[in-house]
Amino acid sequence: MKRVSILAAVACLGACATTDESRTVWIGTDHPFASETVYFIVTDRFVDGDPANNYPEQGGDWPSFDRPIASEDGHAANIGYLGGDFKGVADHADYIADMGFSAVWLTPIVDNPDAAFSGGVAVGEGFPADHGKTGYHGYWGVNFFALDEHLVSPDLDYVGLDERLEAQGLKLVLDVVCNHGSPSFDLRPEQTGPNSKFGKLYDGAGMLVADHMNTPPEGLHFHNPLHRMFHRERDIGQLSNLNDLSPAVLDYCVDANLQWLAQGADAIRIDTIKHMPDAFWANFSQRIRAQHPGLFMFAEHWSYEATDVARHTFPENGEISVLDFPMQGAMSEVFGSKQLGFERLAEALHLDDGVYYNPYELMSFYDNHDMSRLDADVDGFVDANNWLFTARGIPVVYYGSETAFRAGRGEHAGNRDYYGVERVTAGVGHVLYQQIKRLNRLRRSMPSLQRGVQRNLLMNGDRAAFLRLWQTQDETEVALVLLNKGDAVDVMTVDPALGQRRWRAAIDDPRVAVDGSGRLTVHVPAHGIVVLISDDPLTTGQR
Numbered sequence: 329m330k331r332v333s334i335l336a337a338v339a340c341l342g343a344c345a346t347t348d349e350s351r352t353v354w355i356g357t358d359h360p361f362a363s364e365t366v367y368f369i370v371t372d373r374f375v376d377g378d379p380a381n382n383y384p385e386q387g388g389d390w391p392s393f394d395r396p397i398a399s400e401d402g403h404a405a406n407i408g409y410l411g412g413d414f415k416g417v418a419d420h421a422d423y424i425a426d427m428g429f430s431a432v433w434l435t436p437i438v439d440n441p442d443a444a445f446s447g448g449v450a451v452g453e454g455f456p457a458d459h460g461k462t463g464y465h466g467y468w469g470v471n472f473f474a475l476d477e478h479l480v481s482p483d484l485d486y487v488g489l490d491e492r493l494e495a496q497g498l499k500l501v502l503d504v505v506c507n508h509g510s511p512s513f514d515l516r517p518e519q520t521g522p523n524s525k526f527g528k529l530y531d532g533a534g535m536l537v538a539d540h541m542n543t544p545p546e547g548l549h550f551h552n553p554l555h556r557m558f559h560r561e562r563d564i565g566q567l568s569n570l571n572d573l574s575p576a577v578l579d580y581c582v583d584a585n586l587q588w589l590a591q592g593a594d595a596i597r598i599d600t601i602k603h604m605p606d607a608f609w610a611n612f613s614q615r616i617r618a619q620h621p622g623l624f625m626f627a628e629h630w631s632y633e634a635t636d637v638a639r640h641t642f643p644e645n646g647e648i649s650v651l652d653f654p655m656q657g658a659m660s661e662v663f664g665s666k667q668l669g670f671e672r673l674a675e676a677l678h679l680d681d682g683v684y685y686n687p688y689e690l691m692s693f694y695d696n697h698d699m700s701r702l703d704a705d706v707d708g709f710v711d712a713n714n715w716l717f718t719a720r721g722i723p724v725v726y727y728g729s730e731t732a733f734r735a736g737r738g739e740h741a742g743n744r745d746y747y748g749v750e751r752v753t754a755g756v757g758h759v760l761y762q763q764i765k766r767l768n769r770l771r772r773s774m775p776s777l778q779r780g781v782q783r784n785l786l787m788n789g790d791r792a793a794f795l796r797l798w799q800t801q802d803e804t805e806v807a808l809v810l811l812n813k814g815d816a817v818d819v820m821t822v823d824p825a826l827g828q829r830r831w832r833a834a835i836d837d838p839r840v841a842v843d844g845s846g847r848l849t850v851h852v853p854a855h856g857i858v859v860l861i862s863d864d865p866l867t868t869g870q871r
Contacts, residue, residue: 352866354781354797356688356720361595361624363778365717365768366501366724367429369417370697371437371479372464373746374727377415378481387443389518392462395444397451399741407451408444409464410746413479418492420752425496427730427761428768432493433501433597435697436466437486437588439474440510441525447514448566451740456565458511465697465744466503467599468510468567470525472584473532490592502593506581506612507603512540512558512568527568529557531580532587540568563603572608582615589620598627598648602636606645613646626650626691630698632657634676634683641685652676652690652721659694663712663813664703665736670811674787677720688779692721695729701743702729703736707855709760711813714857717767718809719794720782730761770835770859776807777859785822790814791852793822799866807834808860812852822848834859 356362376382384393395408417434424432440463450459463469466476475486484492490500512527519526520542527540538557540548545562548555557577563569570577585596596616601609609627617623626649629637634654639645658676661668678687694712695702702712709732716723727747728734731754734742755761771777780798787794791814796807808826812818824846831840831848838858839851852858 351801352799353801354799354866355779356781356798357686357779359624359689359779360622362689362722363772363775364431364499364722365429365771366431366433366691366722367424367427367727368433368693368696368724369435369727370412370465370744371414371417371434372409372412372466373744374412375416375420375747375749375752376411376413377417377419378413378484379411381413381478381481382409382411383442383478387462390444390446390460392441392443392464395460395462397460397740399451399738401741403737403741405740405742405745407461407464407740409462409478411478412746413481414484414486414489415481416749418484418489420749421493421496421498423752423756425498426756426765428765428772429725430497430772431499431501431594433724434503436469436503436505436599437475437479438466438469438505438584439471439476439525439530440464440466440468441470443519443524443526445511445526445566446516446519447511457740458565458567463510467505467508469505470510470528471530471534472505472580473587474530474534486588487591494592499594500592501595501597502585502588503597503599504581504585505599506577506608507570507572507600508564508567509538509570510568511566513542513544514566515542529568529580532583537576537580538568545569564600570604572604578608578611578615582612585616586619589616589623595624595626598625601627601640601648601650602629602631606639609640609646609648610644613648624649629653634678638678638684641689643685647685649686649689649691649722651696651724652692654678655690655721656693656695659712659715660702663694663708663715669789670787670792670813671789673715673719673792674784677782677784679720679782679784688720688781690721691724692716692719693724693726696724696726697744698739699743700738701726701733701735704732705735706732706759707813709735710763710855711811713760713763713767714811714813714855715792717764717771718777718796718807718811718857718859720796723771725764730764731755731758732760766835774805774807774834774859774861775803776805776861780805780807786820791818791820793820797866804863804865806862806864806866808862810850810852810858810860812854812856815854817854818852820850820852822850829862829864831860831862834861 827848
């Protein structure tokens with residue numbers, strides 16, 4: 329059993345503003361989306377709800393369904409379609425909602441090529457390794473206005489999916505790609521015929537509007553109208569590099585995504601945002617929000633430098649939140665196999681240094697489909713979740729993490745393995761599923777955890793203690809969060825400045841004692857969390 333003393337440290341941030349002599353407003357963010365928690369699914373790898381849309385006959389010499397490969401360590405992976413679809417998500421929306429999530433982010437829904445890619449290099453031969461892969465993930469769009477046939481069923485399109493999710497209290501996050509389309513050159517001759525979709529773009533009427541013609545980017549000609557939507561420079565492997573300088577590209581992306589928003593999407597996630605200039609995204613967001621005011625958008629800029637990813641969050645660049653890769657890097661080191669101390673997380677918070685336009689609107693996560701899953705045992709996942717759902721930011725959990733599915737495995741070694749109805753059925757009883765359910769319930773009930781200002785009291789070794797301060801002109805909620813990722817019970821003592829407040833337990837029934845001086849003593853279980861709530865108003869004297 330360890331003991332640590334915590335000194336009260338409450339100071340005003342840029343996120344709080346004094347309203348009068350005695351009362352201070354404390355709000356990290358007032359954006360409605362801050363109340364959400366997000367469950368992220370690679371749709372094809374979740375549940376096969378309708379085997380009739382698997383199309384195992386597609387692709388000819390390069391079939392698109394069930395393409396097994398072996399990783400370097402011998403783990404069987406797959407780079408083909410495996411059957412997951414809208415029906416699989418809709419039929420198990422209750423599983424997601426029961427876990428407490430309020431939003432579902434699905435990989436892109438748009439039409440992708442019908443065959444495996446015959447060009448490029450194979451897994452293990454270089455990067456990016458796209459040879460033999462398919463567009464099961466949705467990021468190789470060929471018609472941004474059309475649904476991929478592997479996802480829909482006769483009785484369930486995108487509108488129907490949104491309705492099924494909404495019935496479970498779940499919002500739908502649309503995954504948007506604008507900087508690239510499908511693999512577009514280096515194709516073998518058998519994939520260059522008129523029936524091949526590779527390298528093409530179609531509009532909402534199904535008309536061909538762009539075609540790479542299996543030509544390397546440097547061989548494209550601006551005088552050819554079918555080449556004008558592409559850059560003449562290479563970007564990611566053999567993927568087409570959409571021309572951000574072309575008004576037609578901006579129109580295409582805006583019009584396509586307005587279509588899906590009209591059918592029910594509640595927020596937008598933007599893929600590979602760094603591959604197009606800020607001006608493009610400023611225009612994109614302005615035009616989208618002209619029809620959907622206040623729409624929440626967040627983006628992927630894979631960098632562990634906060635100054636790199638933060639620029640997208642500022643109004644002049646579109647006011648687009650980002651997936652918090654700098655925090656993800658820290659979380660993987662603190663809760664994964666390295667087991668660094670909580671001080672590593674403190675470095676990534678950027679609460680009041682102005683790096684981010686608003687750090688409380690960042691999307692927090694510890695792994696996803698493009699990286700190795702969190703390399704941790706169950707205790708490590710427990711510790712990670714305790715932090716994820718109580719610290720600043722909006723939590724995102726990757727499918728399967730509720731059962732530590734394929735922990736530590738990379739993209740071609742289990743990261744995107746098929747989950748299936750059997751795992752969904754069994755998952756409800758898993759300790760991590762039940763923990764996430766409890767944490768989701770806690771966060772949903774506490775505005776301080778959704779949108780309160782964070783002030784750290786202690787971030788060191790296996791122990792963390794911080795406040796989440798939320799106060800309007802009429803209401804106050806102060807949360808004291810104590811975390812212990814060690815293997816033994818930890819006794820934390822809080823000085824009288826905090827101990828004299830009236831506290832009540834928000835989760836479980838922790839051992840709490842207050843001595844004559846007002847000093848608060850709390851026993852925090854091994855790999856445990858204690859959250860205490862106080863409704864006593866914060867005054868300027870407590871700044």
